[in-house]
Structures are given as structure tokens and as C-alpha cells.
Amino acid sequence: MNHLTFNSTPAQRGGEHGQLSGRGLLRLMRDHWVEIVGIAAFIAALSVIYVLLATPIYSADVLVRVDPPDPNEFGLSSQTRETPPSVPSPDAEMAVMTSRSVLEPVIQRYRFDITVTPRSVPVLGAIAQKLASPGQPAAPWLGLRSFAWGGEQVRVASLEVPRALEEEKLTLVARDNGRYELFGPSGEPLLAGRVGEAASSRGVSMKIAELVARPGTNFEVIRWNGLDAVTRFAKSMKVTDRAKGTGLVEITYLDESPTRAVDVANAISQQYIAYAVAARQRTDSATLDFITKELPRLRAELLRSEQALADYQASAQSMQPTMESQAYLQGGIEFDRQIASLQIQRTQLLERYTPGSRWVTSVDTQIKQLHAAKSAFDARFTSMPVSERRNADLARDAKVAEAVYLGMVQKAEELSVRRASTTGGAHIVDDATVPLHPVKPEKLLIIPGGVALGLFCGVMSVFLRRHVMTGVTDPLYVEQRLNIPVVGEVLFSRHQARLDQEMEPPLRRRRVSGGAALMLQRSSARLHRSGSEQQNAVRGHGLTKVLADRFPTDLAVEGLRGVRTALSRDSAQAPNNVVMFTGPTPAAGKSFVAANLAVLHAEIGSRVLLIDADMRGGHLALNFGQPNRDGLSDVLRCEKEPRDVMREVGGVQGLWFISCGRPAHNSAALLMSRHFKDLLDRFSAEFDLVVIDTPPHPMTDADIIASTAGATVLVLRSGMQSEDEIADTVRKLDRAGARVVGAVFNAIPASRGNRYYDYALRIGSAESLGTAAS
Template identity: 50%
Template sequence: MNTLYVNNGPSRPGKDDGEFTASDMLRLLRDHLGMLFLFIGIAAALATAYAFLARPIYSSDVVVRVDPPDPNALGIAPQSQMQMGQSLPTVNQLAPAEISVMQSRSVLEPVVKQFHFDIKVKPKTFPVLGQIAEVFAKKGHLAPAWFGLDAYGWGGEQLQLGRLDVPPALEDQKLDLVLLDNNQYELRDPDGEMILRGTIGRPATANGVSILVNGATGHPGVHFDVTRLNTLDAIALMKNTMKVAESAKDTGVVQITFNADDPALTADVANALGQAYLTAAVQARQANDTKTLEFIRGELPRLERDLKTAEGNLSAFRAKSQSVQPIPEAQAYLQGSIVSMQQLATLKLQRTQALQRFQPSSPQVVNLDQQIAELEASNKQIQQRFDSMPASERQSATLTRDARVAETIYMGMVNKAQELSVRRASTSGGAHIVDNALRPYRPVKPNKSLVIVAGTGLGFFIGTFFIFLRRHAMIGVTDPMFVERRLSVPVLGEVLYSRQQAMLDHEIAVSPVEHAPLTYSGAESGGAPRALPHIELPEHDAFAMPHVADTDRDARVLATRYPHDPAIEALRAVRTELYRDLANAPNNIVMLTGPIPSAGKSFVAANLSVLLAEIGLRVLLIDGDMRRGHIASFFKQSNPGGLSEVLKGEMALGDAIRYVGVPGLSFISCGVYPENPSELLMMPGFRNMLARMSDQFDLVLLDTPPFLVVTDAAIVASDAGSTVLVLRSGIQSEEEIEETVKKVQRAGGRLVGSVFNAIPRRPSNRRSYGYAAAYTSTFKSMN
């Protein structure tokens, strides 16, 4: 029994088994440029159609500046405290808050009502054809109905609704409005029941539904889908068409952008959003000013009493002590303590005001409490520095400080009350519009160039992915290098697909060989099998180029009909490899097999046998496929009278050997398909026949059934000195090839290589094909 011998042929160094490299990917794409360009073309066409047929979207924006809050809200904060801006939000804190206000329902709802964004109107269109008609309809003109289908819109239909109020049960439900003659219309519910009949230009109310149709354009009988959206849904949809963002960080300048398919509407809505925000800001400022004014007016009587008390105490002390001006040390005490006490008084008033809105534990009140505690601690330090001053001077300075602080706070509050009274009547708020929205003249979407480029790129990636997926998942192995890299089985030849062979196959199919009646020179049917006789073969010069008889030209073998076809040139390379390997083989029997049917074993066997005979070898070709063998048809012969008859003893071996018109080539057909081919191959007579033929011929070429389908090839494998796998591009999977190699090993075969058959002519192999074609044309011209 032969042991498995796999030639570790020219596997490429530096690559792991099964690794798919970048160069492989480039070669794969080059081989499928047509398919790749098809994907790219389809994607580019769709992208171009979308870019030029999609409804354009316009964008317009209004720019608003948010003013920072007044740091002297009560009118009594000292300059230093105003500069510090204690307890007030900064600009970068204010802008996000105002952006949230701009997107609030209080700002968006008036705009939704103003432009009727809570009402959706769309003419009913015929599927597909209606969309096509709308694309080609002339803007502002009513398109004629196609095929007389007046119930559908074909372009130019319009319906202007001034009002639509429905019960909650009919919100977000499509109502059917049908235009009638004489400016009449009908409104129907989703079930088709009529709700009301009305006249264009006049309000109509019935069944809880109120509607006002201001105008309509359309053929009588056309239907419109009319939907009254829930207000929250309408606001949510509007948020999706607008964008609010700060123009630049920490500037307080906010940009409100609105997108729509109508340029005039885009600018109008953007300006309306800016005005709605200003209105909300004015209302918020007025409400805040009203609360502040009420607080100041409530505190003024107490502050006035405090001022009179402080001034009275100071006057009484001066009259008693006969002192008018404090000493220089007292002046320094006054300068430090007046500002500190004014700040303390301001914070206490702010805390009193804050308690009207917040709990004592709120962050706003806690922050004020911390500032008050810090100022009180600072005042104690100032007081301790002047403890050494005479008591009378210290008392005079304290009374003077109290009087000045009380006067400053009172007068500041009086002035602030007057200011708030005037400002409360103003229509300006804490923001103003920097730039109004203008009507855009150029759409922002779709960006035609970007869409086309992106679509083309997407087509390239989808095409690449499909080609890669098709190679690895959808079709079989197409790369001969897989066999060498993954399985270390050398590829003896890469046979290109032949158009001439396709014509020959068609000729075989349309003109089958008629089965001639069987004539047996051996035992009669039913007699005992006769021994295999010795066969005398004619001697001839093995090294002389034999003359191809005229009968060769009638055969359907590509090597005789078109001897310079690129496929035959590739098989000549296989012939060279096999001839070299014969010196290392245990015998001269070569078995051809494959994983599955339709790999082209018979084609390779027939043509390879002719090529081997052409170099002067005595070759015997045996069609060992007694199930579906058809090599005889290549030579315009029939199957009966072949291997099956010999193994069953119905025909002598010498009578089964045929001449096919090629010098040096003999042939044994498969015979009539028997019922037990495996059993016939396992009989000792088959092994004896192979041994006898091996002695009398230079090379025995045995074609066998597929290895994964039946067991015939596994039975023969151990008797053959060499086994060649015939693989067809795109037919067998990686798993099937691997399993075949394993089964050859288990059967004891000696695998010398593979032949990759019917490879499509791709750009990646065009170079070698071009070389072969060039040499072929040169040879023809010389002859």
C-alpha cells in the first residue's frame, strides 16, 4: 500500500495558512471589476437621482444676545460687590439655561399655533406613479390626472386650513377631505363616515369637529389626508427641524436655526421663534421686576425708620459731647467699617428676598448665609483693631457709620424702586435680536456633490463586501493559492476556461454517439470469465513526434482540435510535472479524482492522455467511472464494451482496448453502467489488470468518480502510484477539498498535486494568458 505523500510545493513564505492578505484582496477586486463597477454604478445612479430629485431643504437662522442679569438688583450693592458679582450666574452659566428656555413649550407652542404646524395636509397619491408624477410636475400648476384617476393627486394640489379642532379621540388620526364641485368639500373619519360638509372660506362645525378651509386647489374628487396632531407631538416634531446653539463659547450669543422645504417659511419661522423668545424674556423680566418692586416697597418704611433713628442717635451724641469731626484714627475705622456694614446689610436684604422664593436649606439661601458669616467675622476683626481707641471716639465713629449706611441703603432702595417702576412698563427684556433671519436662496440639503461622492463610495464598499462574502461564503474556492497555502498541495496547473471546449461540449450534447451493438470476443454471455491475455503492443520511437492522423481531427478532444488553446498550454505544464514525478512514483499508474462531480476530470483525463502520447509515451486511458463515465464521447465512441464488461468476464481485455486515432494512446471505456461498480473494483481481477497494464504501457491514466460521492476512488487510490485532484474554480468549498485530501490519506493514496480547472479569464491571470497567447500566435505564424 502506498503512503500519502504530499509535495510541499511552492507555498509562499511569510503567510499563515488561510491568511487573506491585502494583495489577495486587490487581486480579488481586480478579478471582479465588472461586478464592482456594477455596484458602484447602481449606487452612484441612486445617489444622483436622490441628489437631483429629493425635495431641497433650506435653513435660516436668527441671532439673539442674552444680557447678563443686573448685579445691583436692589440698588444698594457697593461697587466692590457689584464687580465681584456675588450670587449671580455668569454668562457661560446663563446661555445653556436660556437655550433650554428657547426650546421650551412656552416659546414653541405659539409658533406651532401661528404656522399651523399641528395640522398635516397631504394629497393622496397613487403608489409609485404618484411620486413620479410629483417630481415632474411644474411648481405652482395643477397637473392633469393620469389615466383619469381624479381621486389621486398628481402634482400641484394644495389645501390651506385656517383651523382644525377635533376631539381627543381623533387626534393623530388621518381624516379624509374630498373636494367637491361649487367650492364644497366633505370631511370623513378614518372609517369613511362623513363628519361634515362645508364650503371653502366658511367655518364649519359638526360632531365635535371645527374646521376652516381658506383655499383649495385640485380636481373635483381629489382626496386629502388631514391630521390634527397632538400639541406635544407637534412641538416634538418642530424640535427635530430646529437647532439652538451658542454661536461662540461664553459669549451669550445664541443662534436659532430652522429648516424647511419652503425658503420663505424658513425665514418667517426663524424670526417668529426669536420674537417668541423675546416675548417670554420680557414677561419673565417684568414678573421679576414686579416681585423686586414689591419687596423694596415693603422694606422702605422700615429702612426709613432705621435712618431716622441712626441720624437722631448721631445728632444727640454730638450735641452732648460737643464733637463734630472724628480724629484721624476714627476716620480709618469709618472707611473700613462702612463698606463692610453696607455689604452685610445688602446680603441680609438679599437673604430676606430669597426666603420669599426658596427654603432656608436651598443652595441660594445657604450661599448667602455663608457670605454673611464671613462678613460678620471680618467686622469683628475690624472692631478688635480699634479697641485701644478712646471710648468716646469709638462711639462717635460707630454712630456715624450707622447713619451713613442707613442713608445709603434707603436712598439706593428709593432710586431702585423708581427705576423698576419705569422699566416694568418697558417692552424690552433680558435679551435682544442681533440679526434677523433672511430668506435663503440656496438649499443646505441635499448637498449634491457630497451625496454623489458618498453614494459612490458606499457602492464601492458594498460591492467590495459582497465580492468578499461571495468568495468566502456563497461560492466555492476560486483561488488556486488556497490549496497550496492551506493544504500544502502543489497546483500542477491552472487551466483557463476554454470557449472552444464549451463548443465541443455543446457538440457532444446535441450529437450523442449511438451505442453500437456489443460484440464479445471473450466468453459468451453467462459463461465463465476468461483469464486476461498478454497484449502485444506495437513498437515505435518514443521520442519521435508522431503524425496526427486525420481521424484525430474528428475527435472532440480539445488537444486535437485546438492544440494551441491556452487551456491546452496549461495542461502541458501538468504533463511536465507528472512526467518528472514518475521517477519518484511507486508505479506508473496515475489516478484522477475530485471532491464532487462537474469538476472536469474527464476533460483533463482525455486531453492529458493525448498530450502524454504526443511526447512518445505509450499511454493507456481508462475510464474508471462506471457510474457516469463519458470519456468515450470525447473520441466519438460509445461506452459499451469496456471496463465493466472486462471485470464481469464478458469481454477479453485485449478486445476492450481501443485505438482512438492518436499514436501511442489506447483507451478503455467505462462500459455499460453496472449495478455494483464498487464490488467490481474490489475484485482481484481489477488489481491484476492494472498490474498487467502497468507493465505493458509507459503510463496508465485512470479516471475515477468523485471521492466524496462514492467509494470507488478510495478503493483504487492505494493501487495508483500517483493521485491528482481535479478542482474546478468556484465549485467545491474549502471544507470539501480538505475532506478529500484527508480521505485520500486514509485510503493510502499518494497525492502529488492538483489541477485547477475552468478558471475564468480574469485580469489577475491575464498576464500569463497573454504570454501563452503570444507564444501561440508566434507558433502558428511559423507554421
């Protein structure tokens, strides 16, 4: 026998499963465009609703300039000393702007440590809030009087609670005549008061400055801890360096109210300036105090140096300095001035840092380097006369002492003036102005983004449902990946679904044929409704409930005629004329395909025998209005003769039928008997074609029958069987020695993108018009 070889390697060309091609994706989108557009419209509508209901957020910006530090802190110009850590920088000042020292006064001023939120119904409350006018509480919707419906206004002037109640949700209930009540997290009463008056009870004190609400309206009140209040507040502000190296810093604050956003942004900048002024004044005071303490010593040093110089010159009878002594004097003055400046700086640093700190050690290193350089400089003048050198040294000491003293005096005067001023190391360049438009929600971004997201979700929904959550849906995939030739494609039929409904209730629960109720989807029904009902108005005159007999022009029947043609071509190579139909799972439609093919073969003049071999629970007899008794199981039990169970189907010339008979739990044993093989040989000789409907493949009955049948046809239902189920069925049939000629792809949803559907629709319409004209 010719055995089918299962291809376990992926196909090189992807169908709708596996590697989806671009053409396949376009076809998938075209077939499900209504669903994709629906999902996109739904998500786009949600984005529009969000934009309409979301609270607008406004942004206010303040531009601040951070001034560079004073490089001459003590009035002594020095390029060698290292900048101490107290020097301000933009990065450091940006951190100061978000510090508690700056933000806490603003939080206290605007009571951002207290949040009061009206208790509202989700979505409905937001809609009502949009429709209400501020200061005019709206009437309650749906009789929910405890909820806020827009127009409420409340302003808490102060609220102090025990630490145990911090960040707990308290309930504020408005009463009539300006009264209110405050309840704890568990509903326990905390206090009662009146608007404008302070109230206290049980460790809680509260003062409400304004309360406009219907009596009975509830509000959620939270008193935040100081640290958490700063953290929450900082999330609404942003501090950025406008341009590197310029010292320009931008403070941005976001708020629901544009005027409050401006007020708070300006308040933050003003608070920072005040902090900077205070910090500058503290620094200036500390420096001035240090200079004041050093001035007496420096003055004494100056007087001593000048007196020493005068005494030496008097004793030496005032010599005229030479060129060499002038060079020695000028160079030594510069070295001594730098050393004196660093020593003063070291003295001040020791008041804040230990001698081992890196700032003090850095100054010590520079002093050592200057002393070394000075020693090298002095070594160049060893040949100078001692008297000239002594005179130059004393003159140098006097000039350095004078320069240091005068510089310190000048700096002290400058610090005294600056300490009394109200300017610090920063100033405001641009104050915040009231914004006209909110920055959130971003309508131009959210709505197009919602449309794009909706289209993406629509495509992904169709793709996942088609390729992940459902079984194989593409006949091309079956041929390419599973290496199973598809001998026919049968479209979904609404007429077959109606025929199923006309049969017995057990059949409607168990049978799913070419277009049965399991596949009665709204999308397919809509596609058929436009033309399929007209084209299928041409009805047959048969007495059966077989689609090919009752509705011969149905699109599904046209597909079955293609299966008939393919099987006829294969009959010359088949060892016998027995054709078996099976499926990987129940409800694949094998009974539907077997019955209709038997009718279609009979209508071309063939003598056909249709056998229901599902002796466990077959129902094929209902298609012909006949009972199951006196069937195949009775013959195999030797209780009936074959001629006694063969029934000629009325209205279909040349078609005979054998039912499954009484249920047989040992059906596998009956089929393995010699009697069954002899029976098939007899039927094969008496009829042109023997069609056998077998149980679904999880049962072993199909494998037994397949070994004796000349051709085995696998019936697959679109979207029902997975790749593994199909592959497993093929492997079992192969091991049983079956000659699998191909598969029938059943119940394919019709779509406008299906060329076969379009062509069949035109042909069916033409036949419908021709029949009506006759």
C-alpha cells in the first residue's frame, strides 16, 4: 500500500500558521476588517472619553539664575587655592530647590499636606463633574446622595491629627447650616464643627475655611506626614538646568488650577531666593566674624614689619636698592602674599573641618609647594650682599603685611554691606505666568495613539485567536507543513445548520457537519445573507436531510463536487472501491461529507452503498429519516443478513444505506473479525462505490477499517483541530496501513476575500435567476 509520509519539518513557505507571510496577514486583515475596525473604534472611543473626562493639568515655569561664587573670599586674589565645598553650583542649587527647607514652607502655606477629595461614583462622577458649575453642587444622580456630583468646594485651613491617624483616610460629612462632622477610618466620630471656626476633639483639631456641598455629601480627608507630603509635592514639580554652564535653572510646577500653578511656582522660587539670601548672610557673617578676629593680628603684624624695616634702614643709613635687590623683592612679595592667603584660608577651614580632611590637607600641600618654590627662588640670590638682602626681606614683609591687612579691611567692609542686603547667590529672571492651555492630557497624542493602539490590538486579537487560540484554519498550511494533499475545501453552510436543527435533539447536540450550528457565527451569517440566500433559493426535491439533495446549489455542495472529482481520479489507483471517512476529533463533519458524497456519486449514475460504521453511537440514519436498528452491528453479530439491512434511499436513485445498528461496545472486535472483511469484499463487488463513515480517530475503529479500505479521507474542520492532533491522526493511520489520499477541509468561513466564494456567489446567483425565469 501507498503510505503517507508525515512531514515534521516546518514549511518553507508559511501559511496562516507557522511563518505568516505578508500576503497572508493582509488577507487575514481583509477577512476580519469589521472586527479590527470595531476594536480600534472601541479603544479610540475610550481614549476620547479619557481625554474628555481627565482632569486638565496646567504647567507654570519660573526661570532662576544661580550667580557664580566669589573667587576672592578674603579680598586676596589667589589662583592656586582649591575651591572649598561651600561654593554653590547649579547642580547643588537644583538639589536645594527640592529640599525640605525650601518646599516645606510652600506646603504649609498652601496646605498640600492635607488632601480633600469628594467621594464620587467612578466614571459617572467624572461625567457629572464636567457638567456641573463650580460652587453650585449638582443634584444627586440615581438617588446617591452621599456621593459628590460636581460643583462642591472645600478648603481646609488646618488639620492636626495624632500620629496614628496620619495618612489614614478620614471621612468628612457635610451637614446643613455650615456644619460638618469628621469620622475616623473605621467610622468612629472624631469631631463636629462649623465652617470658619476651629474645632478639636479626641486629639484632632480642624478648621474649615470653606465648605460648599449638599448636606450628606462625603469627602475623603488625608493628613500627610511631613516627609511624605514633601515627597508627594516634589512629584508635581521639576527642576532642570536650562543650558549647561549658564547657571539658568527652570522650576516647573503642575497643578489642576492654572492660577494655583502660577502661585505655587512663584512661591517655590521666592522661597528658594529667601533661603539663598539667608544662606549667603550666614556665610557672610561667619566670614566677617573670622576677618574681624584676624584684623588685630594682621595690623600688629603690619606695624611690626614696618618698624623692623624702618629700624634696619636707619641703622644701615638708607641704602639705594640695586636692580638685583628689586627683582628679589618683587618675587618674594608674590610668594609671601600667596602663602599668607593660604594660611588665612587654612585657619578658617580648621573651624569647620579636621586637620586631616582633604580640604585642609590640600591647602597644606599648596603651602608646601609655595615654600619649596620660594626656597628655589631665594637660592638664585645667594650672591647678593647680606645688607641688600636683609633690606629686601624686611621691605617684602612690610609690603605683604600691608597688602593682606588692607585687603582684609576692604573685604570686611564689603561683607558688612552685603550682609545687610536682601540679595543672595541667585535671582529670578522670569516669573511664572498664567498658562492658557493644559499640558495634560495631550489630546494630539492620546487620540491618534488610541487609534493606532486599537488597530494594533484588533490585528493582534484576530491573529492570536486565529493562530494561537484556535486550530488550523488554512488548507495551504495543511499541505505545506503537514504534507497532506487537500482534495477539497467546503465552505460553511447556513442551510446545513438549519437542517441540523430539524433533526432530533441528540443530533443537534452531537453532530457538527459542513455548516452546523457550532459554526453559525454572526460574521459568516452576514456574509452569506447578502447573496447566499438568493443563490440557494434553488431547492432540490429530495426526501432526505442531506444538503446535496435538499440544496444542490449551496456553496458547500459545490466544494463537495470537487472532492467527488478528486476521488474519481484516484479510483483507478485504489486497490478497491471502498472509501473511508474519518477525522482527528469529534464534530469534524465526516458524517456530513460521507453522506453528501454518497448522494453526489449516486446522482451521476453510480451504485453507491453508504455504511454507518460508528457502532458506538452513529446517527447517520437520521439524515434519511430512518432508525439505527437492523444495521451493521446486527450483521456482524450474525443476527441479520446483509440483504435485510440494506435500505434503498427514497428520492436518490442508486443510493443504498446501512445504519450502524444496535450500539456495540465491542465494535473493535466485530470490525477485526473475518466476517467484516468478507462483507466489505461482497459490497465492493456489488456496488460501484462503498462509502464508510467511521468513528472519530481517537477510537481504534477507524484504524481497523482503514487497513481494508482502498482510500482513506481525513476530514478536518476549520479552526477545530490543532497541528498535533492532525499529525497524530496521520501517524496512527500510517501505522495501520491506511492509504490516505488526502484531506477535506470542512466548514471554512466564507469571506469576501475568498476568490472561490466570490466566483461561486456569482454562479449561484446566475443559477437562481435562471431557475426563477424557467
